[in-house]
Amino acid sequence: MKYFLLTVILGLCLAGAGCDKGKELAKTTSRIAGYIDTGTQIVDRQTAAGRISKESGLAIAETLLKLNAINQQLIVESKQYVQPDGNLALPEDAKSKYVALIGTATTLTTGLLTDPRITALPDVERQKWVVFVTDLSDTFKLLASFVNSKNNTQGGK
Amino acid sequence: MNFISLPSIINEFILLAIKELLREGARRGLSCVELLDEAEQQTAINDANLNDLINRLKQ
Numbered sequence: 746m747k748y749f750l751l752t753v754i755l756g757l758c759l760a761g762a763g764c765d766k767g768k769e770l771a772k773t774t775s776r777i778a779g780y781i782d783t784g785t786q787i788v789d790r791q792t793a794a795g796r797i798s799k800e801s802g803l804a805i806a807e808t809l810l811k812l813n814a815i816n817q818q819l820i821v822e823s824k825q826y827v828q829p830d831g832n833l834a835l836p837e838d839a840k841s842k843y844v845a846l847i848g849t850a851t852t853l854t855t856g857l858l859t860d861p862r863i864t865a866l867p868d869v870e871r872q873k874w875v876v877f878v879t880d881l882s883d884t885f886k887l888l889a890s891f892v893n894s895k896n897n898t899q900g901g902k
Numbered sequence: 903m904n905f906i907s908l909p910s911i912i913n914e915f916i917l918l919a920i921k922e923l924l925r926e927g928a929r930r931g932l933s934c935v936e937l938l939d940e941a942e943q944q945t946a947i948n949d950a951n952l953n954d955l956i957n958r959l960k961q
Binding site: 767768771772774775776777778779780781782783785786787788789790791792799802803806807809810813814816817820821823824827831832833873877 | 914922929932934937942946952953959
């Protein structure tokens, strides 16, 4: 129940996956930016309240910083492919770059889940972060599905 | 009578999930260019906030 709302948001992402893939790709980069903002605020609050150690907070914050840089690259890259009519259309040769960046993001999130500074967290806090990081990783994977889809990124001004 | 403090039952994850839902609503109706611009602005804010947080945590 605690993560019902995040699950609903992810459900909305998947529901929109069948149409306007270019717009969904752009929207997903915005969602990732929002999740990273959320994660930053939670780390700040939890470390300030002493509920997680500074070391654990640092592990999460440093990973979020790298994920944010990857998302920024994806956004800058995507802007190049916005057509004069406002649609986003990725050329075939851009796909591999997107897939590589998204793969790096997925590896980073997986690495965070096995980081000793995270596995050492108390069960209650660790479970919250596992769900958060998994949601973030799933959102990156959703982005990959838009990139890899057959008629990717056509439509959606 | 025991009072349960609000923060103990409404944790930050739920409050921030609500914020995400509000953001999701705000994204509706935006064009590709507007969505990418919004995302780019948010990543710039995230970058500044995360660097600030990391510096504070390292002290």
